[in-house]
Amino acid sequence: xxxxxxxxxxxxxxxxxxxxxxxxxxxxxxxxxxxxxxxxxxxxxxxxxxxxxxxxxxxxxxxxxxxxxxxxxxxxxxxxxxxxxxxxxxxxxxxxxxxxxxxxxxxxxxxxxxxxxxxxxxxxxxxxxxxxxxxxxxxxxxxxxxxxxxxxxxxxxxxxxxxxxxxxxxxxxxxxxxxxxxxxxxxxxxxxx
Amino acid sequence: xxxxxxxxxxxxxxxxxxxxxxxxxxxxxxxxxxxxxxxxxxxxxxxxxxxxxxxxxxxxxxxxxxxxxxxxxxxxxxxxxxxxxxxxxxxxxxxxxxxxxxxxxxxxxxxxxxxxxxxxxxxxxxxxxxxxxxxxxxxxxxxxxxxxxxxxxxxxxxxxxxxxxxxxxxxxxx
Numbered sequence: 001x002x003x004x005x006x007x008x009x010x011x012x013x014x015x016x017x018x019x020x021x022x023x024x025x026x027x028x029x030x031x032x033x034x035x036x037x038x039x040x041x042x043x044x045x046x047x048x049x050x051x052x053x054x055x056x057x058x059x060x061x062x063x064x065x066x067x068x069x070x071x072x073x074x075x076x077x078x079x080x081x082x083x084x085x086x087x088x089x090x091x092x093x094x095x096x097x098x099x100x101x102x103x104x105x106x107x108x109x110x111x112x113x114x115x116x117x118x119x120x121x122x123x124x125x126x127x128x129x130x131x132x133x134x135x136x137x138x139x140x141x142x143x144x145x146x147x148x149x150x151x152x153x154x155x156x157x158x159x160x161x162x163x164x165x166x167x168x169x170x171x172x173x174x175x176x177x178x179x180x181x182x183x184x185x186x187x188x189x190x191x192x193x
Numbered sequence: 194x195x196x197x198x199x200x201x202x203x204x205x206x207x208x209x210x211x212x213x214x215x216x217x218x219x220x221x222x223x224x225x226x227x228x229x230x231x232x233x234x235x236x237x238x239x240x241x242x243x244x245x246x247x248x249x250x251x252x253x254x255x256x257x258x259x260x261x262x263x264x265x266x267x268x269x270x271x272x273x274x275x276x277x278x279x280x281x282x283x284x285x286x287x288x289x290x291x292x293x294x295x296x297x298x299x300x301x302x303x304x305x306x307x308x309x310x311x312x313x314x315x316x317x318x319x320x321x322x323x324x325x326x327x328x329x330x331x332x333x334x335x336x337x338x339x340x341x342x343x344x345x346x347x348x349x350x351x352x353x354x355x356x357x358x359x360x361x362x363x364x365x366x367x
Contacts, residue, residue, distance in 0.1 A: 036213055036283040040290045047294040050302075054322065092293050095334040101231075101263050101348065130315040131305055134322070138302060 004135055011136050012143035013187040017115045019147055019180060020188075021122075024115030028148060029173060031109070033159075038152035042145025044088070044106045046138070049116050052077075052084035053137030056120040057130055077120045085111045115144055151180060212280045216354055219275045220262065227267040229279065265350055276354040285345050292336050297329030304328075 017023050024045075031041040056077050064070055089107045093100040110116060119140045123133050154176050163172050217229040271277060304325025308318045340346050 034213065034283075036286045040286055043290040043294040047298055050298055051326075054319070058319070091330055095293065095330055095337060101261055101346075131309045131318050134302070134305060138298070 004132065007132060008135055008139035008142075009190065011139035012146065013184065014190055015140075016143045016147060016184055016187075017119065017140050018144055019177075019184040021118060023118040024113050024144060027109060027113055027115075028151065028177070029170065031106070032148055032152040032155055035149060035152045035156060037106075038148040039145070041106045041109070042141075042148045045110055045113060045115070046141035046145050048081070048084050048088055048107075048110045049119050049141035049144075050134060050138045051088070052081045052116060053120055053123055054130075054134055055080045055084060057123060057128075057133045060124055061130075073121075073124065074117075077117055081116050081120070082111050115141075147180070147184075151177065154180070212351075213283050213286055214278055214280050214351065215348075217277055217279050217348075219271045219273050219277065222267060222271065222273055225267050226264050227271050228262055228264055229277070230262050231279075232276070263348065265348070269350060269353070271350075271353075278351045278354045279348045280351045281348045282345075288340060289337075289346055292333050292340065296333050296336070297326055300329035300332065301325040 015021060018025065018028050027041060027045070032038045059076055059080060060073070064073055064076065069076075085107055089100075092107075119137050122140075123136060126133070126136065128136060155173065158172060158176065167175065216232045218232060219227055220230045221228040265279075269277075301322050302325075305318050305322040308321030312318070337346070
């Protein structure tokens with residue numbers, strides 16, 4: 001149990017997908033102007049990363065590795081991620097049309113989010129069991145969502161601040177992001193091994 | 194929004210800071226109902242043009258927008274082609290996200306954790322997680338239906354949009 005908790009803390013905070021591995025920066029800058037939309041995007045990405053990682057783990061363990069097809073890994077993973085996004089979109093539309101109207105806008109953006117593929121490739125390197133791989137993917141995406149929400153909150157406050165014209169917009173956004181990354185660097189002191 | 198949608202328990206205040214705004218185009222008027230299609234607002238400068246693109250088919254932008262059409266009461270006497278600002282309560286967006294994504298995930302992971310503890314087998318855990326996901330989605334469907342009957346997920350008409358205002362919203366979103 002302790003092993004799983006350490007794995008999740010390490011994935012969410014110490015090796016944060018956005019601030020430590022620099023993945024998913026497009027959505028990090030693009031969908032964080034409001035906390036509401038950041039939560040929507042974060043949860044949608046969490047769902048897709050977790051579900052697609054389960055599929056990726058199965059394909060890696062039962063198809064790519066036994067038949068020495070690891071050179072097809074990236075292409076296969078991209079296909080599975082696209083399939084997972086499509087599955088999520090169809091499911092949300094079927095489960096509730098009003099939910100689909102509200103949340104459907106975020107789903108196509110996830111297909112091209114490199115954080116999803118990044119987590120899948122990190123999982124392969126880790127040689128984990130199924131439950132460990134799923135928890136790792138879930139924790140990584142939770143870390144992603146956490147940073148998205150924190151950054152959205154900061155940007156909402158920043159919108160009210162008087163920023164010099166030279167730094168207004170994306171420049172001050174990147175400066176705040178770098179300060180946030182420095183703050184998250186503090187988590188690297190936690191030993192998760 | 195269903196035809197018999199009730200008045201929401203917490204009506205949207207158009208001046209509320211928690212309101213998420215979006216641009217939609219009127220695509221059909223049927224009696225006292227109007228069909229709206231949300232515009233793509235993320236592409237800079239392309240928002241107004243996106244709805245006019247002639248390319249159609251599975252996976253195209255036009256197709257994606259078509260499946261996201263929704264219906265509203267035509268209280269403002271809107272006509273086809275008009276662009277309007279619609280609003281969704283920020284809390285509704287949060288409730289929708291938690292219902293659609295967080296709930297099935299939590300149930301799926303809980304089922305997986307229990308199965309792993311009992312059986313210690315990857316195969317059993319995979320089956321348990323798939324069952325947990327299916328159950329979670331069914332539960333999400335039930336909760337979403339309950340929220341819809343209370344009118345909590347429906348978008349509302351706020352005002353007519355001019356080109357400048359629509360692009361201001363898109364630049365805020367992107």
